[in-house]
Amino acid sequence: MRVALFVTCLVDLMRPKIGFAAIELLEAAGCTVVVPTRQTCCGQPAWNSGDRAAAAQLAKKVIAEFEGFEHVVAPSGSCADHIRNEYPVLLAGAPEWQARARALAPRVHELTDFLVRVARLERVPGCFAGRVTYHDSCAGLRRLGIKAQPRDLLARLPGIELQEMSGAEECCGFGGAFSLKFGEIAAAIAQRKCACACATGAAAIVGGDLGCLLNIEGKLRRMGDETTRVLHIAEVLTAK
Amino acid sequence: MESRAHRFQANAADSLANPVLQANLRTAKGKFVDKRAIALRELGEADAFEATREAARAVRDSVLGDIDLWLEKFEENAVARGAAVLWARDGAEICRLVAEIGRRHGVAKAVKSKSMLSEEAGLNLALEASGIRPVETDLGEYILQINRNEPPSHIIAPVVHKSLDEVADLFHSVHKTPRKTEIPALTREAREVLREHFLTAEMGISGGNFLIAETGSVALVTNEGNGRMVTTLPRVHVVITGIEKVIPTLEDLCLLMRLLPRSATGQSISNYVSVLTGVKRPDEHDGPEHLYFILVDNGRADVVGSEFRDMLRCIRCGACMNHCPVYQTIGGHAYGWVYPGPMGSVLTPLYTGIENAIDLPQAATLCNQCGVVCPVKIPLPDLLRKLREKQVERNLRPRFERGALKVWAWVARHPTLYGIGARLGVRYLKWLAGGKPSIAVLGTAPEWTKGRDFPAPEGRTFRELYARRRGKP
């Protein structure tokens, strides 16, 4: 299977190692991974801010860059959801592009969903032992149905102990631009998430969306917690 | 009610700093969320809630698609049973009509059961000004009224923000009775105080959960019994409700009654469901001699058929706010008007003007927990996003934000430039972190670093590292 990696702007800027981990996992599943080099961002920040024109321009760029591939995989539920489910909506004013968006949509996947359901990865290449807890990111959970897939993959790591936190499915307070405009409210929501996560005694909080993870990590460090790790699931599944 | 939605940021800050409110919000969250989940399991196997709410959505949508005709049918059947049907375009007209009705019938006192529309209109103050004494009888609304007409903070639980101590102090000072310390005792005291008013009021004012077109009836859903008192004892009954509340048949009422109490309070059914039709017959002992429906527009007609029309399906259950991470954090008063939480963030701009409630649609993470629990499948995050779009179209966003977004979007379409900017940016941030894993103060994103650190980037972008690796033999 020939797969294009949509690396996401946050991974590109903040945590490239997640991108490389995603490639390793896809290759372990027998895929040939291509990384279109001119990719930048799916445009979700523009769409959620109400800038339809900018969102449409970025959508067209992404469609043109990725529609030639059998599958497009992103290590992010919100980016995969935006491309798959929102592109056809935001391109309603451009029927030709809307058709191309609809054609691309079924081939766009979040990483763990792709590994479990499509590529049927058998063995995860990493080694990770210890107690972890999983944060279900909102778009991935509620719009793409990502719930069992990451847990399925984590369970294949010998030595891992998954302890669910209360409120695992509750929002962490990131919300993209929301956390830049309403910082105090976002921090208070993040505080609840961190408290629930730490109550599990987990050594690492794991998730599938870097925006959430940066938000949670930032709050933990401000709360004085320097030891609990905050990791993307791709990192955990490829840990050495 | 005058909107204070423009003060959202300040209101929210006050809420965050209020420890009593924060404690009450935590308690309320557990009760509302958990009880609803348990109650919904009664509907049947796994997909039962989805099937039931899809049926409810379809009923509401089919009415809204022909709402003018349905309103005429309701009116026809209500009038046939002796009711008068009046129409009000806005809050001022509601107040005028009620005052006129009061004058016509020599009303000195009106007992009220809950009506959010009367809050929209500021009816109580208008009644007082016209010499009619309004008495709220819903316990929560009564508490607010005697606390100098404090606004409600939730559409189902109006005083969710108040503690027992606050209520005890209030009753002690207003009723001039010995201070009680137990909730049952306070409830009993309220019962006794209000009983007198029920028995002597000439007019009862209620809202209407649903208007039933088939029979020209109003359905009232209550737990306390005040809804029944207000519509059984006084000789005049006025129903104030929005034009979007019509449903076709009694069967549709049964369907919606499976969703409304469960979604609102986690009850299988509310204590009292009253279906009221027409006026007292000459040989009956009780009931009003005069029944008036005031069907209210106040912004609703403009939403009909618009891109926001899904919002009119709302049955006022409050599930969205109960599950909203933002509402759970700041409570209802921060939203500044009658309706808080996700539904309030859509209705307040639509009914009071988009330019008067700029922050409300922005103060959401779009997590969609509200959409998932809504018993009539309103796509709340989509509506919030559409309101954000309207703000951009009308140039209501701060200039800096518009500019930054435009620049970013332009750069993102120019990958080479984007790559250069990105490489510089992450190196700068890495340097700012000074070897530490995160940055405590970030001048360019002060809202973020108010309450959190900003984790340091790795210092190189994925695109540059990938290009470098691919260059390797």
Add this chain to the structure above:
Amino acid sequence: MTRRADILGRIRAKLNRNPENATAGRAAIEETLAARVQGPRPPVDTEKSALVRRLIEKSLAQSSTVDTVASDAEAPAAVARYLAAQGLPLQAVVWPALAGLDWAGARLAVAARGARDADPVGITGCFCAIAETGTLMLCGAPDTPATVSLLPETHIALVPASRIVAGMEEGFALARTELGQLPRAVNFVSGPSRTGDIEQTIVLGAHGPYRVHLILLAQD
């Protein structure tokens, strides 16, 4: 222009209303009203004794109390027993429709009229009882006034087993068949009045009755 014409006019404009689609719309409305489609319903066992069991179970869950006697002949004694056990006076206001029962034989002083504020106990029958949720359906009429189940602190309801139905839909269907048009007030009552407004703590006895006692008439 009247307020009505203004509001309806604006709605019609938003809906692109014209004479053709108005005619079609009105026809569709009549069809909908005639069809009376029911929505999805939770499973309720409609076998007779199952309905009785469910009514009892759900009524208890709503904090009502339940007693069972064979028929309405035994009801006055059951009422007296209940009132004595509660330490309440043997005095009540009763639906005129039930005036014919032998209340005096059970030493109960009853007045067959609408209730007044001072009446401590109200005795009603019911139009029917809804097993699904443990709910009484009460239809107001000259001989079944609504105040009897509302004003007194104690409400006692006689429930013939033959009048227990599965859901609210069946209750409305009976009303259509037996009453023709809806009475002025149909009240569905599910237990004692309550409020949770103070600190989300449920308290029984808000403005309606503090206690509701059902007497099932098993053979009626």
